[in-house]
Amino acid sequence: MSEQVGLANTFEVHRKHLQAVAYRMLGSLSEAEDAVQEAWLRLSRADERSIENMGGWLTTVVSRVCIDMLRSRKSRREESIEAHLPDTFMSQENIIDPEQEAILADSVGIALLAVLGNLNPAERITFVLHDVFAIPFNEIASIVGKSEMATRQLASRARHRIRGAKAMPEVDFALQRDVVQAFLAAAHAGDFDTLVAALDQDVILRDDRQTGSSRVTRGAVALAKQVSGRAQKAAQLALVNGTVGIIVAPHGRLLYVLKFKMNHGKIAEVDLISDPERISQLDLAVLND
Incomplete structure (x- = not known):
């Protein structure tokens, strides 16, 4: 014993x-x-x-x-x-x-x-x-x-x-980061005007958590209303398939990923991906400050 x-x-x-x-x-x-x-x-x-x-x-x-x-x-x-x-x-x-x-x-x-x-x-x-x-x-x-x-x-x-070892043109990367960071900060602060300014007029959001007509949001004003003041504290910048995006991972639990497409320096498309199978197919990387 x-x-x-x-x-x-x-x-x-x-x-x-x-x-x-x-x-x-x-x-x-x-x-x-x-x-x-x-x-x-x-x-x-x-x-x-x-x-x-x-x-x-x-x-x-x-x-x-x-x-x-x-x-x-x-x-x-x-x-x-x-x-x-x-x-x-x-x-x-x-x-x-x-x-x-x-x-x-x-x-x-x-x-x-x-x-x-x-x-x-x-x-x-x-x-x-x-x-x-x-x-x-x-x-x-x-x-x-x-x-x-x-x-x-x-x-x-x-x-x-x-x-995130994928090579990215420095100018493109800096622009992507600035735009996505501005979008995230404005969503946190509820700054509606800054949100609209970061978005292409015809921006599209696809949200795989939703069904039917609510799955897609169209237009800068509609999207800004949807996200203004609602960004989670756990949201932070990351590389998503080699471009700047956002991950939301409170306590290390990845809830969803935001993948962006840009058009002339503004956000033209946003894909909100929460399905574990789809997330597993993404190439994610920590984006340090």
């Missing part, structure tokens, strides 16, 4: 780190707790004397559990990570309330947490372990079941997708 208590105490030393790793990989607090608990079960069945580096061993185990969960989620065609609602993080010993959940999501970076969901399981695991937790590629290779060279390529591909 005393050995089991000692093992439990050792595990508790690493619990917060394991929770951080699992949350970044899964984007769900309840699933992160499940992964951590599975790591504890595997440790309790292992020969502790054969484990030279407890922290490394546990990180490897929880990472393998997470990648299995991600692959299972994908194979069952469940909602994508970014559309998965984080549950309240609860266990017998740890309870994280919604405020703590928000703090945890903010510590990861809400936009980053949302965009991570666009990566495939191996890319996500590799990026989190190497770029966030500085684990060497040779150790990650055994976790994802690939060579070290292939693992480096996974990390490189993940960085490009996350950080």
Whole structure:
């Protein structure tokens, strides 16, 4: 019994780190707790004397559990990570309330947490372990079941997708960003005139959350009335298929994406995309200030 208590105490030393790793990989607090608990079960069945580096061993185990969960989620065609609602993080010993959940999501970076969901399981695991937790590629290779060279390529591909490596003409990018930023700021502030000024007179909004005639809004005045003062606090700029758009992701849960088309420096088309399947086909990237 005393050995089991000692093992439990050792595990508790690493619990917060394991929770951080699992949350970044899964984007769900309840699933992160499940992964951590599975790591504890595997440790309790292992020969502790054969484990030279407890922290490394546990990180490897929880990472393998997470990648299995991600692959299972994908194979069952469940909602994508970014559309998965984080549950309240609860266990017998740890309870994280919604405020703590928000703090945890903010510590990861809400936009980053949302965009991570666009990566495939191996890319996500590799990026989190190497770029966030500085684990060497040779150790990650055994976790994802690939060579070290292939693992480096996974990390490189993940960085490009996350950080928006697509080349854009500087002038076009600056104009897009200025127009979309002005649109978002005016929507927050309820500045109707600035909203109309940012929109093409014949602008079209397509909203996949709506049905029938309400699915499409036409005209600058109609669209400005619809969004003025109603922008969510969680809305922020991002690259959407290589152009400047908006993602709305409170606490890392991606609710929807706004994709824009410009015409002579004004917004001519807006696509509001909330369907998880459609979102998974978008190339999203964090747009830093």
